[in-house]
Amino acid sequence: xxxxxxxxxxxxxxxxxxxxxxxxxxxxxxxxxxxxxxxxxxxxxxxxxxxxxxxxxxxxxxxxxxxxxxxxxxxxxxxxxxxxxxxxxxxxxxxxxxxxxxxxxxxxxxxxxxxxxxxxxxxxxxxxxxxxxxxxxxxxxxxxxxxxxxxxxxxxxxxxxxxxxxxxxxxxxxxxxxxxxxxxxxxxxxxxxxxxxxxxxxxxxxxxxxxxxxxxxxxxxxxxxxxxxxxxxxxxxxxxxxxxxxxxxxxxxxxx
Numbered sequence: 001x002x003x004x005x006x007x008x009x010x011x012x013x014x015x016x017x018x019x020x021x022x023x024x025x026x027x028x029x030x031x032x033x034x035x036x037x038x039x040x041x042x043x044x045x046x047x048x049x050x051x052x053x054x055x056x057x058x059x060x061x062x063x064x065x066x067x068x069x070x071x072x073x074x075x076x077x078x079x080x081x082x083x084x085x086x087x088x089x090x091x092x093x094x095x096x097x098x099x100x101x102x103x104x105x106x107x108x109x110x111x112x113x114x115x116x117x118x119x120x121x122x123x124x125x126x127x128x129x130x131x132x133x134x135x136x137x138x139x140x141x142x143x144x145x146x147x148x149x150x151x152x153x154x155x156x157x158x159x160x161x162x163x164x165x166x167x168x169x170x171x172x173x174x175x176x177x178x179x180x181x182x183x184x185x186x187x188x189x190x191x192x193x194x195x196x197x198x199x200x201x202x203x204x205x206x207x208x209x210x211x212x213x214x215x216x217x218x219x220x221x222x223x224x225x226x227x228x229x230x231x232x233x234x235x236x237x238x239x240x241x242x243x244x245x246x247x248x249x250x251x252x253x254x255x256x
Contacts, residue, residue, distance in 0.1 A: 017105035043074025096187035171238030
């Protein structure tokens with residue numbers, strides 16, 4: 001197990017928002033791993049079939065086979081590596097979007113538990129909205145939905161500032177904040193500019209179709225995963241403790 005995987009350990013008690021984040025976080029990691037393993041296993045199978053057809057000696061052990069394949073990559077693994085950068089960009093974007101969804105979900109939990117957080121937002125509700133709701137609970141849900149959706153479209157710093165003014169402290173260090181802001185900024189460039197660092201497309205006389213892009217690699221992806229997961233753990237514990245949100249004991253803790 002890699003060091004980064006050892007550090008991905010959830011708190012003992014987590015909110016529903018954390019569970020939803022963790023579910024999709026694990027699915028994406030598993031998807032990436034399975035894609036890579038599938039390419040490697042296919043190449044390994046084809047290699048063994050080729051040895052058999054040509055009546056060549058088989059590997060003496062699984063270890064020797066793995067060592068051979070690591071030194072002589074097959075066509076499928078080479079093909080995967082040729083477009084792995086695009087796959088990593090997609091994974092990077094999904095990671096960031098999952099974090100943004102977690103933040104919105106957690107704010108919904110806070111507002112449902114402590115509706116007074118939204119008292120200053122009542123002026124944003126239209127009178128027609130009140131008449132469309134069949135109960136005060138419906139009106140509250142609508143107010144929560146409107147505000148959390150609006151906040152989710154703002155920058156992370158704006159979201160943190162809004163929450164801070166209402167006593168919602170995420171408990172993040174300055175370094176964690178800077179890492180999250182960088183990851184979100186990179187995600188926006190990946191999504192809105194094909195990961196190209198230049199804000200404008202190249203002039204007509206420029207021959208290069210692809211320009212300099214946001215740096216990406218497996219190491220960068222793992223670092224982003226660790227930064228996001230660590231931040232989610234800190235935020236979930238800080239917010240759930242302050243607002244006494246309903247929590248669940250994590251499965252990995254139950255297994256210990």
